[in-house]
Amino acid sequence: MHAKQYEIALPADYDMGIIRRRVAAGGHVLDDRAGLGLKAYVIRERGVDGSPVNEYAPFYLWNDTGAMARFLVGGGGFQNIVRDFGRPVTRHWAGIACHAGPARTAVPTAASRRLSPVPADPDADGTGLGPAALIERESARLRRLAARDGVHTAALAVDPHHWQLARFVLWADSAAPDEDATERYEVLHLSAPGINDLPEGRNW
Numbered sequence: 001m002h003a004k005q006y007e008i009a010l011p012a013d014y015d016m017g018i019i020r021r022r023v024a025a026g027g028h029v030l031d032d033r034a035g036l037g038l039k040a041y042v043i044r045e046r047g048v049d050g051s052p053v054n055e056y057a058p059f060y061l062w063n064d065t066g067a068m069a070r071f072l073v074g075g076g077g078f079q080n081i082v083r084d085f086g087r088p089v090t091r092h093w094a095g096i097a098c099h100a101g102p103a104r105t106a107v108p109t110a111a112s113r114r115l116s117p118v119p120a121d122p123d124a125d126g127t128g129l130g131p132a133a134l135i136e137r138e139s140a141r142l143r144r145l146a147a148r149d150g151v152h153t154a155a156l157a158v159d160p161h162h163w164q165l166a167r168f169v170l171w172a173d174s175a176a177p178d179e180d181a182t183e184r185y186e187v188l189h190l191s192a193p194g195i196n197d198l199p200e201g202r203n204w
């Protein structure tokens with residue numbers, strides 16, 4: 001599993017109806033994309049749920065990194081983003097764990113994200129296993145969170161370039177009651193052709 005997200009910052013007075021119509025018209029295109037676990041078409045809207053910005057920020061979980069590469073640079077779809085918005089920085093994370101929640105059969109309406117650093121020196125005993133212990137704790141937290149009512153899917157991934165953890169949760173509840181979230185989103189559409197192929201639990 002590999003996670004990916006790009007964040008397109010939009011002007012403060014931007015009509016977010018443009019993005020809503022874009023997704024309504026074209027979101028179905030990836031509903032049967034081979035290699036894709038899920039794509040959540042998510043937005044943040046200035047002044048809504050505490051958001052200071054307007055932003056279009058689709059989030060992906062891929063089962064096949066080759067399919068992800070084709071989407072990005074092989075004419076598989078990302079060219080439409082580049083054409084309409086310019087080329088955004090694309091974040092990506094190696095998957096650690098994924099869980100189906102009690103609301104997996106519901107249509108998710110909200111999402112939450114938590115970004116947190118992996119400390120440069122989390123290793124008190126000098127074994128080099130400090131990051132592994134941190135990942136173990138965060139994986140356990142993810143498992144507990146995924147069991148909460150309203151959770152559709154919960155995933156944890158790591159960026160080993162910037163040493164950052166990303167936790168992404170889809171919610172059937174529009175309130176997205178994730179107390180630790182650093183960002184909250186509205187879900188406009190979910191393409192999930194390979195959701196049943198995503199790993200259940202930790203990836204190793």
